[in-house]
Amino acid sequence: MISVDCSPLHLIGYVGNADQTVAILRRRSLDFGDLFARQLTGFKGIRCLTVDALKNDWLPLNTNRPSRSSFGEIDFPETYRALKEADLIRSEIPWTPLTLEERNRDLHRIEAMHEMAFKPFKPDSSFQTSIQAADQSS
Numbered sequence: 001m002i003s004v005d006c007s008p009l010h011l012i013g014y015v016g017n018a019d020q021t022v023a024i025l026r027r028r029s030l031d032f033g034d035l036f037a038r039q040l041t042g043f044k045g046i047r048c049l050t051v052d053a054l055k056n057d058w059l060p061l062n063t064n065r066p067s068r069s070s071f072g073e074i075d076f077p078e079t080y081r082a083l084k085e086a087d088l089i090r091s092e093i094p095w096t097p098l099t100l101e102e103r104n105r106d107l108h109r110i111e112a113m114h115e116m117a118f119k120p121f122k123p124d125s126s127f128q129t130s131i132q133a134a135d136q137s138s
Contacts, residue, residue, distance in 0.1 A: 002088060005032040009040065018045035023088050025079065026052045029066040029121065049086045053078035057121035058107065061129065066121060071110075073103065100126050 001020060003009055004027040012022060022040055024033040037048035053075040057066040066072075080095035098106070108130040111117055117131040 002083065005030075005036055009036045012046065013039050013043040016040065016044050016046050018047075020044075021047045021049065021086065021088065023049045023051055023083055023086060025074065026050065026054050026072065027074075028070050028072040029054065029057050049082065049088070051079055051082045053082065056124060058110075058118045059121055061117040061119050061131075070121070103127075 001012065001016075002023045002025065003012075004025045006027070009022070009024065012020075016022070022037075024036050026033050033050040033052070037050055040046040040048050055073045055075050057070050057072050059066065059070045063069060076095040076097050080089070080091075083089045084091075084094075104127055107118060107127060111129060111131050115131070117129040119129065120127060
């Protein structure tokens with residue numbers, strides 16, 4: 001089973017079993033993965049793999065640190081390597097990184113969908129928000 005570090009993992013602690021392996025993908029710079037791994041191991045003896053392939057966090061423009069409103073950008077080749085090494089995926093084709101153009105297009109899509117500008121947590125001059133700061137006041 002492969003999941004990001006979020007609430008549905010609590011359910012696995014109730015219905016999972018010790019024969020399962022769970023990969024927990026870190027989705028932002030908060031330490032939830034280890035907490036879930038401790039819970040799943042303690043409840044059911046489930047083997048857990050925490051995958052930290054986080055490259056950067058993307059924060060709402062009006063915040064300064066990762067939170068429930070932020071989201072992460074992961075390193076796809078590193079995620080593939082970790083999952084493949086743990087025998088959790090079968091594909092023999094490694095995952096390729098997003099180009100900056102692909103990443104920025106996706107970030108702009110997310111901004112438009114949420115009508116909110118985002119900024120990188122770690123400095124990254126390759127991204128310019130598609131939403132003006134003045135638009136954030138509503």
